[in-house]
Each structure stands twice: as structure tokens, then as C-alpha cells.
Amino acid sequence: MKEERKGMLIVISGPSGTGKGTICERMLREDPTLVFSVSATTRAPREGEKDGVHYFFMAEEQYDELLSADAFLEHATVHGHRYGTLKSQVQKQMDGGLNVVLDIDPQGARQVMAQMPGCVSVFILPPSYAELEKRLHTRNTDDSKEINRRLGNAKGEIDQMHLYQYAVVNDDLETACAQVRAIIRAEKQRTTRYFPVVE
Numbered sequence: 001m002k003e004e005r006k007g008m009l010i011v012i013s014g015p016s017g018t019g020k021g022t023i024c025e026r027m028l029r030e031d032p033t034l035v036f037s038v039s040a041t042t043r044a045p046r047e048g049e050k051d052g053v054h055y056f057f058m059a060e061e062q063y064d065e066l067l068s069a070d071a072f073l074e075h076a077t078v079h080g081h082r083y084g085t086l087k088s089q090v091q092k093q094m095d096g097g098l099n100v101v102l103d104i105d106p107q108g109a110r111q112v113m114a115q116m117p118g119c120v121s122v123f124i125l126p127p128s129y130a131e132l133e134k135r136l137h138t139r140n141t142d143d144s145k146e147i148n149r150r151l152g153n154a155k156g157e158i159d160q161m162h163l164y165q166y167a168v169v170n171d172d173l174e175t176a177c178a179q180v181r182a183i184i185r186a187e188k189q190r191t192t193r194y195f196p197v198v199e
Contacts, residue, residue, distance in 0.1 A: 002197040007094035008187060009116055010034070011102045011164075012180070013109035014124035015154035016079075017136040019170040023124060024103045026177050027184065034184075035098045037090055040066065043081035056086075074104065074111035079149060083108060099184070106157040113163065120187045122180060123164040127171040129154070 014020050028034050040056040042063050051057045063082055066072060075084035085102060093100045102112065106123075113121055126132035132154060136147045161167055166183050170176040188194060 002199065004195040004197075005097055005188070006193040006195075007096065007098045007100065008193055009090060009094065009100050009102065009112070009119040010184060010187075011104065011109050011112055011119050011121045012124065013102075013104055013106050013121070013164070015106070015126065015132065015157045016150040017132050017139070017154075018124040018126050019135070019173065019176070020103055020124040022173065023168075023170065023177055023180055024101055026173075027180060028101060030181070031099075031184070033097075033099050033188075034101050035093050037085055037093070037100045037102045039102075039104065040072075040084045040086060041081060043083075055083075073115060074108040076105060076107040076111070078105045078107060079146065079153075085112065099188070106160055110160070110163060118192070120166075120183065121164040122166045122168060122183060123161045124176070125158065125161070125167060125169045126154075127169055131171075 012020050012024050024036065028036055038052065038054070038056060040058055040063060042058060042060050045051065045057050049055065063084070066084065067075065071086055071088065072084040073087045073090055075082065083105070085104065085108065090100050104112070109121065112119060126135070129151065133147070133151055136142065136150060142150065168176050168179045
């Protein structure tokens with residue numbers, strides 16, 4: 001049996017603090033066919049973040065040049081900082097048969113879904129707003145003002161859930177990961193990307 005596969009783009013999105021980053025890390029660790037799409041950003045690195053691994057950290061001027069050259073698949077200003085996904089990065093990996101995972105905010109996700117309707121889109125939800133607030137405080141990366149802003153944004157983002165193909169509630173990390181894993185496994189078998197040859 002000969003098999004050929006086309007790479008796919010997997011968009012994992014949802015409000016800040018829902019655990020989408022943790023879910024993506026788990027999927028990437030478990031499945032060698034998945035690769036992480038590194039986004040560009042104008043925000044400063046957080047402790048432990050490395051340039052080219054977590055993000056491409058860049059100055060506003062460099063970001064502006066890429067924007068003028070239409071180099072982004074999506075770009076957005078989120079919580080006062082600019083983020084963008086480089087088209088060249090994503091296409092190169094997909095052309096190589098890899099499945100590209102995008103961990104992006106809902107604003108950027110909508111642009112990707114519009115430009116690449118063949119992508120797989122998964123929206124990660126919190127079990128409640130109270131739990132979301134608790135998670136944002138627990139991760140200790142933002143001050144109270146920033147947390148309140150993210151909570152305010154979350155309501156509007158959750159209202160956009162119907163634009164995605166799949167919804168997963170992250171009430172229990174193991175269950176949420178199992179659901180995302182099942183989605184990816186099923187999507188790999190679509191006849192638009194999986195080509196078995198019976199001899």
C-alpha cells in the first residue's frame with residue numbers, strides 16, 4: 001500500500017487563559033507530524049521565551065516592513081501588541097507534508113479561516129468565567145489591569161465560537177487533549193489530504 005499525505009493547517013484558538021498553549025504543547029510533543037508555527041510579535045519576550053522558538057520578536061519598524069510586503073497570513077493587534085503569522089513559514093512546512101499548528105487569538109484566527117478555508121479550526125473554551133479569571137491570575141504573567149482587559153475581551157471572543165468547526169471545553173486537561181487528538185486524527189484521514197493507493 002502506497003500512501004501520500006498533504007499537510008494541513010490546524011488553528012487552535014480561544015480566549016487568553018483557556019489553556020490552548022498547553023494543549024498545543026501536548027499535541028506537538030506526542031505527534032511528530034505536527035509542527036508549531038512561530039508567529040512574529042512586537043511585544044517583549046516573557047521570562048524563558050526564546051526568539052525563533054516561541055515567537056520572532058521584532059521591532060515595530062521590522063514588523064511594518066513585513067506588513068508592507070504582504071508577508072503575513074494573518075496579523076492583529078492584541079492587548080496593545082502586534083502579532084502576525086508569516087505565510088512563507090506555514091506554506092513551506094505544509095508543502096513538506098507537515099501539519100502546522102497555529103496557537104492564535106480569535107481575531108487572527110478569523111483572518112486565517114477566511115484566507116485558508118481548508119484549515120482545521122478548534123475553539124478552546126473555559127468551563128466558566130470565574131475559572132478563566134483564576135487561571136489568568138495563577139499564571140502570573142499579567143497585572144490586574146491586563147487581566148481585566150483579557151476577561152472583558154473573552155466574552156466577545158466566545159460569542160464568535162460558531163465560526164469554528166470544533167469546540168472543546170478545557171475543564172479537564174486530559175479530556176480536552178483527548179478531544180483535540182481525536183479531531184486531528186480524523187482530519188488526517190480526509191480524502192482531500194490522504195491519498196492511499198491500492199495496488
